[in-house]
Amino acid sequence: MDRLRSPEASGFGPSGSRAGRQRYDAWRDIPSSQWLSVRWQLQNTVRTAADVGRLLPLSDAEQASIDRLGQSYRFAVTPYYFSLIDPEDPHDPIRRMIVPSIEEEVDLELGEVDPLGEKADQVAPGLTHRYPDRVLFVVTSFCTSYCRFCIRKRNWRGSDAARSTEEVDQALAYIRSHPEIRDVLVSGGDPLTLPLSQLEYVLRGIREIPHVEIVRIGSREPVMLPMRIEPELVAMLERYSPLWVNTHFNHPNELTQEAAAAIDRLLRAGIPVNNQSVLLAGVNDSLEVMKALVQGLLRIRVRPYYLYHCDDVKGTAHLRTSIRRGLEILEGLRGHTTGFAVPTYVVDAPDGGGKIPLMPNYLVSQGERTLVLRNFEGVLVSVADEAPVAAAAKINGDGQLRRRRTRRPAQSVSDLLADESQRLVPAGLPHYERREALRSEPETAGAAASVSPAARPEPPSTPAPRTPRTPRTRRAARDLRVIQGS
Numbered sequence: 219m220d221r222l223r224s225p226e227a228s229g230f231g232p233s234g235s236r237a238g239r240q241r242y243d244a245w246r247d248i249p250s251s252q253w254l255s256v257r258w259q260l261q262n263t264v265r266t267a268a269d270v271g272r273l274l275p276l277s278d279a280e281q282a283s284i285d286r287l288g289q290s291y292r293f294a295v296t297p298y299y300f301s302l303i304d305p306e307d308p309h310d311p312i313r314r315m316i317v318p319s320i321e322e323e324v325d326l327e328l329g330e331v332d333p334l335g336e337k338a339d340q341v342a343p344g345l346t347h348r349y350p351d352r353v354l355f356v357v358t359s360f361c362t363s364y365c366r367f368c369i370r371k372r373n374w375r376g377s378d379a380a381r382s383t384e385e386v387d388q389a390l391a392y393i394r395s396h397p398e399i400r401d402v403l404v405s406g407g408d409p410l411t412l413p414l415s416q417l418e419y420v421l422r423g424i425r426e427i428p429h430v431e432i433v434r435i436g437s438r439e440p441v442m443l444p445m446r447i448e449p450e451l452v453a454m455l456e457r458y459s460p461l462w463v464n465t466h467f468n469h470p471n472e473l474t475q476e477a478a479a480a481i482d483r484l485l486r487a488g489i490p491v492n493n494q495s496v497l498l499a500g501v502n503d504s505l506e507v508m509k510a511l512v513q514g515l516l517r518i519r520v521r522p523y524y525l526y527h528c529d530d531v532k533g534t535a536h537l538r539t540s541i542r543r544g545l546e547i548l549e550g551l552r553g554h555t556t557g558f559a560v561p562t563y564v565v566d567a568p569d570g571g572g573k574i575p576l577m578p579n580y581l582v583s584q585g586e587r588t589l590v591l592r593n594f595e596g597v598l599v600s601v602a603d604e605a606p607v608a609a610a611a612k613i614n615g616d617g618q619l620r621r622r623r624t625r626r627p628a629q630s631v632s633d634l635l636a637d638e639s640q641r642l643v644p645a646g647l648p649h650y651e652r653r654e655a656l657r658s659e660p661e662t663a664g665a666a667a668s669v670s671p672a673a674r675p676e677p678p679s680t681p682a683p684r685t686p687r688t689p690r691t692r693r694a695a696r697d698l699r700v701i702q703g704s
């Protein structure tokens with residue numbers, strides 16, 4: 219059971235010493251048929267400090283803390299997900315997300331029980347109506363593994379039972395009576411843990427409402443128990459298209475072959491899969507990890523959709539980081555990797571204010587008719603901020619077209635605002651050095667490569683003098699050949 223690898227992510231996934239999935243000694247002899255069985259995984263879920271103590275080195279204080287925390291917020295981890303933890307690393311990112319820690323116990327003094335104020339917008343059992351055209355329907359509080367940072371951990375204290383038929387019917391009646399609702403997000407807990415007949419009852423009920431256009435399912439099962447994405451489940455989901463799955467990978471070590479296979483089953487059934495990550499200190503709050511995660515997601519054809527700032531949930535202060543950190547990571551992604559690998563970074567406003575998207579500031583200054591913008595390299599450019607004016611309106615008294623002023627190299631943002639110059643480029647940018655080099659070697663750069671062999675003129679008997687080749691121009695020419703596939 220290998221984690222997916224890439225050159226960029228070589229620091230993650232199996233290292234030479236941990237090749238393949240580590241089956242802890244306790245599970246080493248379990249046949250694959252059992253390991254891949256949902257029933258076996260649930261029957262062997264890790265639930266107590268004693269269970270953890272058999273798998274990881276734990277101090278007495280840690281054991282006691284896990285036991286105490288288990289009383290207030292449920293603890294359970296499937297063997298599959300637990301096996302992603304490196305037992306030799308006390309700071310392992312998967313462990314931080316899933317195993318209670320002494321820090322969590324201290325942090326119980328801080329944070330909110332319901333930081334997003336979901337209860338305040340609850341219009342029927344489990345049904346939150348906050349945004350104009352969509353609702354959230356929490357159909358169960360059960361998950362096969364419980365994340366310590368979950369915004370709905372308040373629900374774990376009660377029963378983990380799914381909504382009763384009467385409760386589901388009440389929620390469906392609300393949706394039916396509100397024609398503005400076109401999108402229903404079915405979440406939990408994890409809706410994909412429900413028995414198929416129960417989940418199908420919910421989906422069929424939603425689908426029968428004519429004004430509901432799409433159904434979304436929020437599930438971490440592809441990450442925590444990918445064997446649950448079984449053919450029967452997928453076939454049932456396929457019947458309720460258009461249906462989207464939002465899943466939740468937080469770290470590249472979660473990108474295993476099993477997870478990729480689960481995603482593949484969904485995609486082959488025409489179910490698009492997006493990812494929502496949570497920014498967590500010590501888990502994914504570095505550019506290196508986040509880049510490996512989003513690029514790994516693209517390799518398994520999952521689109522990184524949201525990066526949530528971690529909400530102020532009780533017991534999670536040790537997992538929260540600053541918004542500045544999130545923006546710094548975004549700065550390192552935008553322009554530096556595939557555009558659709560870059561998630562939208564959102565802060566959920568307290569008390570049900572909704573999602574607020576944030577990004578680094580690319581608007582540097584604004585004048586009456588000109589904006590100064592910044593690109594990912596730090597190049598400042600002036601951009602006209604006025605509707606295009608027809609050429610006729612630009613004719614001078616002498617009948618000539620008014621030309622833009624001659625541009626000179628910019629010295630400042632003020633020059634850009636005054637439209638004296640178009641860009642201000644930091645020194646040493648490889649992109650501009652390459653351009654410069656290409657300009658000094660035009661015959662390699664464009665003409666020769668773009669003219670078909672048949673149309674190319676015969677070479678003159680006496681070759682034209684060439685621009686002397688420097689290492690830089692040679693490199694530029696080579697880069698160009700690579701781009702042009704020659």
Ligand code: SF4
Pocket residue numbers: 360361363364365367368369370406407408438
């Ligand atoms: S899987 Fe989702 S709902 Fe369940 S504990 Fe984790 S974050 Fe919460």
